Amino acid sequence: MALIALRDLGVATPRPLFQNLTLNIGPGDRLGLVAANGAGKSTLLRCLAGRAEPDAGSVVLSRGTRLGFVEQDLPPGLLGLSLSEALRRALPPAGRAQEEWRVGAVLDEFATPEELRERPLAALSGGWQRLALLARAWIAAPDVLLLDEPTNHLDLEKIALLEGWIAGPASRTPMVVASHDRGFLDACTNRTLFLRPGTSRLYAHPYGAARGLLAEDDAAEERRQLRDAKEIHRLRRNAGELRNIGVNSGSDLLQKKSMQLRDRADRLEATLRPLHAERPGSIRLASRGTHAKVLVAIRDLVVATPEGQPLFRIARLDIRQGDRLVLLGRNGAGKSQFIQLLRRATAEPVAGVQVSPSLILGHAAQGMAHLPEGRTPHEVIAAHAGIGDGRAIALLAGAGIDAEAQRRPIARLSPGQKARLGLLVLRLAAPNFYLLDEPTNHVDIPGQEQLEEELLAQGATCVLVSHDRRFVEAVGTRFLLIEDGRVREKEGG
Structure with a gap:
């Protein structure tokens, strides 16, 4: 039985995103949507939720089907509410008083600490805000959940919690x-839709297996089109030869045969x-x-909060050329504080940190917060020595930032565009030591794979924080676990 039926669904404005989508979503289905940034995943979810109108086709819900839609951003109107109150207000008003007991039950399902339950959402971490949105959708007892990038802002521990809740x-x-989280898609989906402007592809497999089948189908389609061409x-050619012979000999039969060959060719x-090509930049x-x-030598270093509260101590750590050191640990353990401390040590003396004089830093802050939000991407890139107006335009376009976005203040870019701009700025700095804090946040799967390939191909030395398991497994050479105020190096991610 189909709970949601898509019939020839398409969105073509302001540019073609997808067309002729026909599929059913029913009991047992866990459908993963995969596409580049801006290629229509959120638009499709909004169409399913009835919050956007498609340009063609229809979405039909089975009678009485209730949808729970979890968008990427927390509505501003919820920020002042406590976590418990935000869930309570998601209950149907008519039976709210009788159903309030469900608030505690749902918070228990998400292993929510007691001290967070009455805290305003504005005071919670991004990870807990994401889980709050999911809990609000869940408490309304939906028949189908629509999740837009559910692992954004979640550390590995909370991703494991979310996967356990889904299971x-x-x-x-x-x-x-x-989602752009390949590990999460493999763990939590059983069907995969690769969304494309032309012909989208649907497979009855999780992402990893579906990706392999997609590659085979794309290669077969390319071979077929080459044969057909x-x-x-x-x-x-034969039609032309027959026509010439027919004209010269006065044979109507040959000219008719020539027309038949031209019709077959047409x-x-x-x-x-046109063959599909990912063009995210x-x-x-x-x-x-x-x-x-040795680019960085650390001896007896204490990493603390901005207020001076100690988080952990590192007795001895050498970061050698070619090391890709991954920092592991839950949100709040001090990973970003360590990144910031290393960044400061490249500019001024920091007790316990010795930096090589030849070190040239490339830094990407979480959410690309280091970018000047009041300036435009064009201004930022054109300001680099030796880069004029035309080259700045070409570099930005090559990174996937279109002409309109190039002249827009950075504050108004999408998270994906900010991520690509930040990585372009890194490239132009040509560093020999990278500090990367969640570099794959908001980067689509093709971009993640390109970043992995570049870090490996360049033999880059870096310290990085990431909750993307596939990314960490692909690029990490050393792993430093920060846990309960202690630090230890461990094997593998």
């Missing part, structure tokens, strides 16, 4: 999940479609050489 209390609830060329040509890095074997 447990929510195991019988169908879901449609838009050769056949079209052959038919048109019909075959009408079946050809390239992510490239540069890495400057250095003769130093």
Whole structure:
């Protein structure tokens, strides 16, 4: 039984996103949506939720079907409410007084600490705010959940909590999940829709297996189109030869045969479609050489909060050329504080940190907060030495930032555009030591894979924080676990 039925669904404005989507979502379905940034995942979810109108086709819900839609951003009107009150207000008003007991039950399902339950949402971490939105949708007892980037801002511990909740209390609830988290998609989905402007592809498999099938199908389609193009060329050549012979000999039969061959070529040509190519813009890095074997030497360093409260101590740590040191630990453990301390040590003396004189820093803050939000991308790139107006435009376009966005204040860019701009700024700095705090946040899967390839190809030395398991596994060479105020180096991620 279909709970949601899509029939020839399409959105073509302001540009083509998807078309002719026909599929059913029913009991047991966990559908993963995969596409580049800005390619229509959130738009499709909004169409399913009835918050956006498609340009073509329809979305039909089975009678009485209730949807729980979890968007990416916390509505400003909720920020002043406590976590418990935000959930209470998600209950139907008519039976709210009788159903208030469910607030505690749902918070228990998400393993919510008691001290957070009466805290305003504005005072909670981004991870707990995401879980609050999910809990608000869940408390209304939806028949289908629509989740837009549910792992954003979640550390590895909370991602594991979310996956456990999906496998447990929510195991019988169908879901449609838009996500760039490859590990999460593999753990929590059983169908995958690759959203495309032309022909989207649907597979009855989680992301990893579906990606392999997609590659095979794309290669087969490319081979078919190549064969058809050769056949079209052959038919048109033969048609031309027959026409010439028919005209010269006065043979109506040959001219008729020539027309038949041209018609066959036209019909075959009408079946050809442009091959799909991901065009999110390239992510490239540069890495400057250095003769130093140890770029950063740490001895008896205490990492503390901005208020001076100690978080953890590192007795001894050398970061050598070629190391890609991954910092592991829950949100609030001090990973970002360590990144900030290392950044400061490259500019001024910091007790306990010795920096090589040849070190050239490349830094990307979480959410690309280091970018000047009042300036435009064009201004930021054109300000680099040796880069004029035309080259700035070309570099930004190559990174996936279109002409309109290039002249827009950075504060008004999408998170994905900010991420790509920040990584372009890194490339232009040509560092030999990278500090990367959640560099894959809001970067689509093609961009994540490009960043992985670049870090490996450049032999980059870096200290990075990431909750993306696939990214960490691909690039990490050393792993430092920060846990309960202690630090230890561990094998693997």
